[in-house]
Amino acid sequence: MNAPIILNTQHFDQPWTLENYLKVGGYQALRKVLTEKMSPDAIIAEVKASGLRGRGGAGFPTGLKWSFMPRNYQGEKYLVCNSDEGEPGTCKDRDILRYNPHMLIEGMAIAAYCMAVKTGYNYVHGEVFECYERMEAACEEARKAGYLGKNILGFDFEFDLHNHMGYGAYVCGEETALLESIEGKKGQPRFKPPFPASFGLYGKPTTINNTETFASIPYIIREGGKKFADIGVPNSGGVKLFSVSGHVNKPGNFEVPMGTPFRKLLEMAGGVRNGHKLKAVIPGGSSMPVLPGEIMMEVNMDYDALQKAGSYLGSGAIIVMDETTCMVKALERLSYFYHEESCGQCTPCREGTGWLYRIVHRIEHGEGRPEDLDLLLDLCNNIAGRTICALGDAAAWPVQGMLKHYRNEFEYHIEHKRCLV
Amino acid sequence: MLSQQITTLIDKELKKYPADQRQSAVMAALRFVQDEKGWIASADMADVAAYLGMPQMAVYEVATFYHMYNLKPMGKHTLTVCTNLSCQLCGSGDTLDHLNKRLGIGLGEVTPDGKYGLREGECMGACVDAPLLTINNKKMCGRLTSEKIDQILAELDKQ
Numbered sequence: 001m002n003a004p005i006i007l008n009t010q011h012f013d014q015p016w017t018l019e020n021y022l023k024v025g026g027y028q029a030l031r032k033v034l035t036e037k038m039s040p041d042a043i044i045a046e047v048k049a050s051g052l053r054g055r056g057g058a059g060f061p062t063g064l065k066w067s068f069m070p071r072n073y074q075g076e077k078y079l080v081c082n083s084d085e086g087e088p089g090t091c092k093d094r095d096i097l098r099y100n101p102h103m104l105i106e107g108m109a110i111a112a113y114c115m116a117v118k119t120g121y122n123y124v125h126g127e128v129f130e131c132y133e134r135m136e137a138a139c140e141e142a143r144k145a146g147y148l149g150k151n152i153l154g155f156d157f158e159f160d161l162h163n164h165m166g167y168g169a170y171v172c173g174e175e176t177a178l179l180e181s182i183e184g185k186k187g188q189p190r191f192k193p194p195f196p197a198s199f200g201l202y203g204k205p206t207t208i209n210n211t212e213t214f215a216s217i218p219y220i221i222r223e224g225g226k227k228f229a230d231i232g233v234p235n236s237g238g239v240k241l242f243s244v245s246g247h248v249n250k251p252g253n254f255e256v257p258m259g260t261p262f263r264k265l266l267e268m269a270g271g272v273r274n275g276h277k278l279k280a281v282i283p284g285g286s287s288m289p290v291l292p293g294e295i296m297m298e299v300n301m302d303y304d305a306l307q308k309a310g311s312y313l314g315s316g317a318i319i320v321m322d323e324t325t326c327m328v329k330a331l332e333r334l335s336y337f338y339h340e341e342s343c344g345q346c347t348p349c350r351e352g353t354g355w356l357y358r359i360v361h362r363i364e365h366g367e368g369r370p371e372d373l374d375l376l377l378d379l380c381n382n383i384a385g386r387t388i389c390a391l392g393d394a395a396a397w398p399v400q401g402m403l404k405h406y407r408n409e410f411e412y413h414i415e416h417k418r419c420l421v
Numbered sequence: 422m423l424s425q426q427i428t429t430l431i432d433k434e435l436k437k438y439p440a441d442q443r444q445s446a447v448m449a450a451l452r453f454v455q456d457e458k459g460w461i462a463s464a465d466m467a468d469v470a471a472y473l474g475m476p477q478m479a480v481y482e483v484a485t486f487y488h489m490y491n492l493k494p495m496g497k498h499t500l501t502v503c504t505n506l507s508c509q510l511c512g513s514g515d516t517l518d519h520l521n522k523r524l525g526i527g528l529g530e531v532t533p534d535g536k537y538g539l540r541e542g543e544c545m546g547a548c549v550d551a552p553l554l555t556i557n558n559k560k561m562c563g564r565l566t567s568e569k570i571d572q573i574l575a576e577l578d579k580q
Binding site for chain 1: 452483487505
């Protein structure tokens, strides 16, 4: 394995300190940008060359997103980091926040310089209070050392970063819901367009990226975009943090090159627990369609390979299920989640997620009807693509994936009123 | 009335946002109220609304939208157990059973002495440490076993 790029302070007793971050080349990229007076175009070109795509789940090319920010806009613009990590299975950003907060700060400062932004917000998932505290302390440390605030490193560049704590709403991971939340409102997604680059936080031009996306920036600037891209595979540049949870012996976060075989990641996570047989895997966070173990064992973890296999890379959260798992019960929990977290704004999602949950619930509890499976699929078709944000799709995809690969288990449940496993 | 301690904390939070965007501090303000009182009553929401200069209804909307606010007393130590998929696969059902047995309460309930409350949480973004719970939304405890839960309760009993 190569030395880690994102979690590169892990070998220290206190990986989160500024002192330790500086020992591994921290803030050199920011210094380079300021010293060489890199132009926004040059920075965006490096980010584009790196092949970096949004690490929150959507995979949108980062360099392209940055180029959407209006250059000549007179007035306040904002930079926002989405650390509202609540997609079941996903807990990679938490390790960046608590172990390498300065890398996030540096990445955001470079982005702020590139897009001429003076104020940034980092929206932290409410349940990880310890990470919020760590970020608050790191920002203070950075301010004192001249990496945030006015005249950063003695140059004519000003940027300050503030942390905003969420308080338990999955939908706030959706970028416009997150903006509403920072504005002190219910987290209900906005209709797009207008996109945040033209109408974002407080109605001002705003760029929002995921924590891991920002954390990838210092390396890209320091070492060059091409070097980052070459670590991965075509169309999936760089390294990625994968959270492996569920039925494995050693659950954890693993930083590996894009395109690493799933087989290898499973091995890094100690294999399936208790020597059990692998049954199924959700490869990119709970919203992504499940894939059978035998397909996963042949798949590489990159955008194209997973799409070809019938799912998506998403946030890189791998949920492993062994042969003892009842797929009906697993889906029941996920469907409950989307029902619970629907913001209620769009009828197909508000009503549809409730239908999905109640139907899967009755199948799980031995009250399913033979026509229920077609009804589920019909509902999915009436939710996905018919809502303001992607939560509708996120609720439908797990149902569709489960019925595609494990329909027999659902039929068995309906017929015999108990689990197949 | 909001206590001096709460308004001091809110004032500090307000510095993060533009001067004309006081509403941005509402989530933090409600959090500070809950930290001090254990839960948020309608009267507290009205106080927050007055302090931030926003409609009471808008504060109520926020307090009811985000799950981690307690809208009724939830005990001195509110234990929130994640039951989402990764936690379910790793035994959050056993975690809940053990807590039910030890505390004699179910989800959404508080022990008669007011010491413990039990809530169900959605994904807490720490799935590799499943199964897990949080204490008063502050401290996270992961890789729970019956023994570990007993230890946590023993620690909290002393407080």
